[in-house]
Amino acid sequence: GVSKNIAVLAGDGIGPEVMVETVKVLKKVGELYGHNFTFKDYKVGGAAWAATEAAGETPSHLPAATLAGCEASDAILFGSVGGPVDQQHEPQWKDCEKNALLGLRKRFKLAVNLRPSKVYPFLSHLCPLKPSIIGTGVDMVIIRELVGGIYFGEHKREGDKAFDVMEYTVEGIRKPMTFAFEAARLRRKKVTVVDKANVLECSRLWREVAREVHKGYPDVELDFMYIDNACMQVIQKPSFFDVVATGNMFGDILSDAASVLPGSLGLMPSASLGDGLHMYEPSGGSAPDIAGKNAANPIAQILSGAMMLRYSFQLEKEASAVEAACETVLRSGKLTGDLLEESERKNAVSTSDIGEAVVKAL
């Protein structure tokens, strides 16, 4: 068995409660497969702001102690951050998501973001698209460049003018692109690069690098699609996509659009891969409205844990076992409220019930 240290950044809202279930599941995996996982909690987001403020430190959404804890770990398991909609202007919540997430991405060079979007056939009634559109099924992975592009370029205000600079280097593109081809090889062998190459110079560079990297993967098909068209196809013909490779902003937009298809963000894990140290987080937000009610869906967080087993610890068998256990639970009809029509929501199962069911199914 392996020994691994996991930095747990549960964060705000539903973060802590879905994290508890995930840690339960991972501990069970450790037991069953003879691994030694150590979990250490660190504050992030509004929770970190409150804690640092209470301790008389400069308040921060991403304190030095948290960064040091991550640094000392083998992987980062992240929950969610952010406060209620009507409190966004309070210092505790202002820029909270941005500070925490962009800070972590930058510090640990989390350059490759991986977001699978899959419609489970037995949950396809939750997909907002008609069955005729879902067609043969939706099963795509979006690879988003995560530390470049317009989100990390210069942002400037000069009197009545504002500027934001989109910037890409060959090296910065090669990393996600190579990952995309590797991923495609294990899947349906198709990479679609999404860009706006008819207008943007950065997109032209993406295409150049894509063609260059493609040479090493002649068994994988490569095609290109404009972002405006891609957003149409996600709604119109989502089964078209296998692996999508795209820049930071287009990936942000497209992966959020695609995340709607499975019917709930509560099903959507993600991985952000750095040089050695990686971070795992559900795609949904902190959902303050249902926080503390034992009502949130922990599946996205648990599946993020499975991705950690796979990508940080190379424990493929264990990762698949967790994924299979989640599927078994969902298939059995044990569902949280987000996966039920309004009229059936009284039958909703709690966060901890789901966690325990997954443990049992392992």
Added chain:
Amino acid sequence: GVSKNIAVLAGDGIGPEVMVETVKVLKKVGELYGHNFTFKDYKVGGAAWAATEAAGETPSHLPAATLAGCEASDAILFGSVGGPVDQQHEPQWKDCEKNALLGLRKRFKLAVNLRPSKVYPFLSHLCPLKPSIIGTGVDMVIIRELVGGIYFGEHKREGDKAFDVMEYTVEGIRKPMTFAFEAARLRRKKVTVVDKANVLECSRLWREVAREVHKGYPDVELDFMYIDNACMQVIQKPSFFDVVATGNMFGDILSDAASVLPGSLGLMPSASLGDGLHMYEPSGGSAPDIAGKNAANPIAQILSGAMMLRYSFQLEKEASAVEAACETVLRSGKLTGDLLEESERKNAVSTSDIGEAVVKAL
């Protein structure tokens, strides 16, 4: 009655055939309401490239004669441009859309783009979304800034690096924003500004200007939404939106996503408003695969003509009459192939049949 000169830029693919029907309809409007519309044809896109080349001139997608013709007109009616997918690298088609469209937008300062997206209840079976999602109906207008932002900022390549600059001024934002509030006043009185203000300085400027312009429209509700979330809501809860105001790139993406909802691009008109001179064009492309077959849907082009009557000539009654006539024809079940399920496509009505039916319905 009024006398108006209309520059007709039919372009490529299905452009000419849908334009013929639109001119028929507009001539009939002239007859019925006592107006004098003069139509003059000018080349644009691949057609212009071929014509200028044949004439021994420097080939161009947007020749000087076309620009001069537009300049001398009261409104521009645009068809569509662009060649077959497999010929994009040939000089006739390379950068064709970009050169023609961005060229016209820049030259005539077409700063405000208007794209309505409406699901006709009697065609809602064509919407890719489930009836439960369409809910009370989809009826939104996207106001897209069209001559600024990252599409018109600096594009630069330096060795291994590429740059594109997003740039906005207060003045450049005020124009579409004011238009959005005016439009909202005639509708459900809600403006949603779509941006990425948690990351981009330009978006923060958009919010400032929105709040400032809002002061003149206290009867209209203003809210803000991040582009990633907006792309989710278009799929998940499209009835939420009334008027959307957004920048060039986000508008490009969001309006294309929204254009899928009515079930066919063949239903989607648009207007691009400049200082005095405006341009009208269907949202769909040149569809070379069905060009010349009398099979394309002319409704989007005809409805673009209706927008011209409204926004360029202030002929509201006539515009409404054309819109009503189109709806009557659609409702009667006379439908082109794009509006029919595959199994019923043998019953498809031709382009010219639709044009004549609209003329008759007037």
